[in-house]
Amino acid sequence: MxxxxxxxxxxxxxxxxxxxxxxxxxxxxxxxxxxxxxxxxxxxxxxxxxxxxxxxxxxxxxxxxxxxxxxxxxxxxxxxxxxxxxxxxxxxxxxxxxxxxxxxxxxxxxxxxxxxxxxxxxxxxxxxxxVGSEIIGSAIGMDKDVSKRLLRVAGIPIAPFYAFKRGDAIDCRKVLEELGLPVFVKPASLGSSVGVAKVVDASGLQAAIDAAFKFDAKVLVEKFIEGREIECAVLGNDDPVASVVGEISSSHDFYSYEAKYVDKKAVKLTVPASIDSTIADRVRALSVQSFHVLCCTGMARVDFFLSKDGSLVVNEINTIPGFTSMSMYPLLWQATGLAYRTLISQLIELAMQRFAQNEELKTSF
Incomplete structure (x- = not known):
């Protein structure tokens, strides 16, 4: 044999x-x-x-x-x-x-x-x-400005924001009149909260923007949404499925790079999240919808804010989520009943299936 x-x-x-x-x-x-x-x-x-x-x-x-x-x-x-x-x-x-x-x-x-x-x-x-999203889904998911605009057009709730390119004239007073305080300033195309700042005083906005521009050529200023941080994992190609819902809470002022990867005691991961089943179902549905709208394939983690009134806002999508010991994507699937090793195998299988399907497409006419 x-x-x-x-x-x-x-x-x-x-x-x-x-x-x-x-x-x-x-x-x-x-x-x-x-x-x-x-x-x-x-x-x-x-x-x-x-x-x-x-x-x-x-x-x-x-x-x-x-x-x-x-x-x-x-x-x-x-x-x-x-x-x-x-x-x-x-x-x-x-x-x-x-x-x-x-x-x-x-x-x-x-x-x-x-x-x-x-x-x-x-x-x-x-x-x-x-493994993971193709070119278009990866590019869209990485650019928070583009992804948020597409989500908004699709009727998916997002936080109000401004996007600025290097060299743009920025009227900080006008931004704060519309968004209020506090606001979050973040590079448009980075993850892991690198370069992100929470601005609580008007005098600090320009400095936060300048600091974010050190990491990216485009910067977002986003309205602060008070609420719980909720995350959901998505897996699949044409017919993706969503995991159970998890929650992240941090003793830091926000879920910063240090809180994610350095100060492990500062973060509490609750999987599954202690939320109403109707809201959890809504999170899963919005996660799959966002996955489709942003042209994702393979895998993604969708992050939300859940307000006290039960309303949801999509914060961002991550097309290559973390796989560290503190990362939510594999933890969410383990809680859903998919073992870590099986998850990795399925992601590889999805990649090979998508490749085989694309190979069947005609390249001449």
Whole structure:
């Protein structure tokens, strides 16, 4: 009896992003959960210079990174690049005759050049399946300005906001007259609350905007919505399903980067959330609707604010949610009855199914 070949899964992590370290934490969990009876792991590390390198494991990488910080010479694996139309071929740039192949890629990249459509476009040109949303869904989901405008047109409730590009004339007084205080200032295309500030005094608005512009070329100023922070996970392609609903509460002033990844004691995750079943059903329905409106596939986490009067506001969608030990996406699915390992397997299967469907499309007329 011939044994079935393992599916080679390229775990793509790191990235040229302020969320580089978060990606390492997520990738560690994904790698540990991979079903090695079905899949073969191929770790692909993207360093902060943007180089793609094969590594033996994330543990080895972390050891090398520690040595590097001590000034020791560090040797990673070969620098590689996908070949356009190569169906998963990674050519070794130091030895062009050498190649590594993967059958599917699992991007565990957060932020710019990771979940904004850039990598997705590269992988599409390479002719290899990949987990998560395609180019358009990734790009839309990453840009909070564009995604909020699309949600608003679809009749999905969002918080009032202004969006400014670098160089725009900004009338802070006019903004506050319309939005009131406090407001949140955030880069348009970053996650993990990087560069986000809560402004409680009019005199601090311009400084917060200037600080956010250090991370992005477009900045949002958003009306503060008082309410509970509710999250829901979505899984699927054409017929996605929603998980149970969870709640995040923090002793910090808001769910900041530090609260998410540094001060674990500051955060309480409640799964499932203690909310009325009718509201929970509404959250799930809005999550799936938002997933469709924003052209998502594979996976996404949809974040809400729940006001005291029971009204819901969609805060944002995350097309490559975190997979750290504190991340809600896998926790929500575990509470729904989908084990972590099974979730990772299903995400890979969804990627390969979508790729096979797209391959059936005509390319000539």
């Amino acid at each position: 011939v044994e079935k070949a393992l599916v080679k899964v390229g775990i793509l992590f790191g990235g040229k992003s302020v969320e580089h370290e978060v990606s390492l934490l997520s990738a560690k969990n994904v790698m540990d959960a991979l079903d090695l009876d079905r899949f073969e792991l191929v770790p692909i590390f993207v360093d902060k210079a943007g180089r793609w390198l094969l590594v033996d494991s994330l543990d080895a990488l972390l050891e090398k990174t520690a040595a590097e910080s001590d000034g020791a010479a560090v040797s990673y694996g070969p620098v590689v690049s996908f070949v356009p139309g190569g169906q998963g071929r990674l050519i070794h740039l130091s030895d062009m005759a050498s190649s590594t192949y993967v059958d599917v890629v699992f991007p565990v990249l957060h932020g710019l050049c990771g979940e904004d459509g850039s990598v997705q476009g590269l992988l599409k040109l390479a002719g290899v399946p990949y």
